[in-house]
Amino acid sequence: MAQESPNKESEQSNYNKSLGNAVQYLSFALGNEEYGVDILRVQEIRSWEPVSRIPNVPSYEKGVVNLRGAIVPIIDLRERFNFSRVEYTPLTVVVVLQAGDGNKTRIMGVVVDSVSDVINVDKTEIQSAPDFGTKVSNEFINGLVSVNERMVMLLDVDKLLKLEDLGSDEN
């Protein structure tokens, strides 16, 4: 007991210290790369189910589904980021994200290969993203963070989902 308590205390203080800067991210895989989104933006994770196609929109906008009465668009992140397309399997997941634009929030599902983990990130450890050679353009990426020697790219949910509006102008 006597030995444990200082340990506990230090854990506690570590926890407290990190509390101010700690953010949790949900990480998921796209091909060999790993991405993260702010976990507070994640509404739910679902398995892939057939969507209703929307005519005359970019191919990465797969369509819409009925999510408990709400019509929610589904975006294929692989196609959005110009990865090669893969067949959807029962393991393909859809991460339903919330984006707030202005005072209105909208929800949208993104198709990813698989969900990996929930990672704790200290804000101070987030590096800004250099112009690196991934297929993702820099604008979606908030920063980089390394977790257990792996690099995770943190995505800006608002920008990611806002791009849909720009898409409508093209049409």
Place this chain on the structure above:
Amino acid sequence: MSIDMSQFHQVFFEECFEGLEAMESGLLTLDVGDVDSEVINTIFRAAHSIKGGSGTFGFTVVAEYTHIMETLLDEMRDGRRQVTQPAVNVLLGSVDCLREMLASIQNEQDVDEVSVAQHKAALEAVLNGVVSEVVVPVAAPKAINEAPKVQVAAAEVTVQEDDDAGEQGWKISFCPYLDLLKTGNDPVRLFRELNELGELTAIVNAQDVPKFYELDPEECNLSWDLKLIGNVSSDEIKEIFSWVEGDCELEIQPIAKPKVIKPGPVVEAVQVDVEIDEPIQVAVAEPENTPKPALDTKKDTEAESSKTAVKASSSIRVDTEKIDALINMVGEVVITQSMLGLVGENFTMDKVGQLKRGLAQLERHTRDLQQSVMNIRMLPISFVFSRFPRLVHDISSKLNKKITLKLVGENTEVDKAVVELINDPLVHLIRNSLDHGIEMPEERIAAGKPETGTIELKAYHRGGHIVIEIIDDGRGLNKDKLLAKALEKGLIDENIQLTEKQIYELIFMPGFSTAEQLTDISGRGVGMDVVRRNIQSLGGNIEIISELGKGTTIAIHLPLTLAILDGQSVAVGDEIYIVPLVSIVESINITEKMLNKVAGKGETFRLRGEYLPIIRMRGIFNVQSNNKPKTSEGVIVVVEGQGALCGFLVDELLGQQQVVIKSLEANYRRVEGVSGATILGDGSVALILDVPGLVRLSVR
């Protein structure tokens, strides 16, 4: 201590607008010769509660204004004053003015002080008995602009004459210096004495009160705006304040005297006040404003008021009965659900009957529940109709026509969204009837009709639709004239024989007007096409029946609700789309040889001698499907969009059903050719086609 009053503002404004409507309808029914005291009481009560409310919320401009109205109405109520038509007209004008004031306050805009001052002057003139001089603001706002000073000056003169016997009272701005209390004076005592002279209203300005820890209890940080109503002379008031002379800034003004033309010294005094008191600042701005030509036409006012209407009705008042019914239904559903739960717990085959009964019950309850919820959104159409007596009153007097408006079926209920959107088209149609439909009295007598024309506004339900009819007994539509005009404008081909209905439809064409003369009421030839487009965008249609010399009936069919739609599901490849049933004319099976290519691009198909353009749904929506690649056969759904017929080529008709409309834009965005989405029985999403949008899309 400080309650956030702004949370009640919405309710206050709604109540005010309701009150104004009550006043308006009261004033319109007020028969000058034979005055019903109950009607005046109603008007008075409405004015009184607006005054009270605006005082509470600190909208002093409104409160002061309403006070004058109230005084006038009070005298009418007591029979001390004759109810005259000019006075009623001035009161009607004041109702408009109040509505504008409230609208600007609600939208956090500045109140149009010039117009307020004009209406105020007119009111006061009536109050002071100079009725004959009053230019009625409703009829000619410009005339007032030209001569506001004269009028106001007249009012001032009367005030001074009335000084001793003045009924209006005084406005006192009392702003004590910090050390007033130290001299042993108590403002409350002063007010008590004032109250003995007449009815006193005190509004305290507490902005200058320091934070609590800085507060010196011996200092007086307050100032007051007092209003003393009653037969009091200024000397009597000055006497009461004589004790505090030199310890305060004091300004006494008769209420009736508008500040607009106050000579220099008083303006100075007021400007001192400005630092302390914001409400006054609003009033002081007047002298700087040279009277600008406010309200060029009545149109501005109307545009504004319709804008507010949309804004104000963002909340909805629901009959408690409806809510009770809803709660009952929810109770039933819960009971059924728990019953089904019991059945399912230890399910054996012999419980199948019970299960079926339960499911049937659930279905019935769900349907009832849906209906109850829909009912909450239903408002009586009188929300729209109630504005028209005023409109008819104003326009008919402007046109020198005698017209009575008959309202039938005002309690017919319709969805709130429909109520909001139907107003403008109806206003337009009624203006048309007033202007073009009903003849001048002489003309009517010559035609052997009663001198007074009748416009009937009628609403009733028919098979899931609401029908609104505008029936006038005017001159009717002249078919020959319409045809000639259409030919002249090149809108139709000379050789085509049009049916009677098609001829009447011509008036919906853009740019079509047979009016010999443009008036500011109607006749520019824009409008009817807009009316039709608006009604179609609500999923309705409009038709005209007319008999030359007897009158015209315009019937508008609208869906009861915008949340549910009758749809025809069609299959295109593997996909299912919903076509709104209202836009479908007919559906026909076709074969390849019935199609004709036009210039190698478009396709047409012959329907009873008429060539209709065809839109291939597979093509326009890029449907890729190996399933049934038969272009040879399919179904043509003939739809009406943008006033023209057009055929949609689909694979198969599936069935008709009621669908609940869901917005695509809530989470996604607008998609061309699609008006919304719905959820099918199997939980999947189907898109609802936007017929006019698709027609547009196919042209590109």
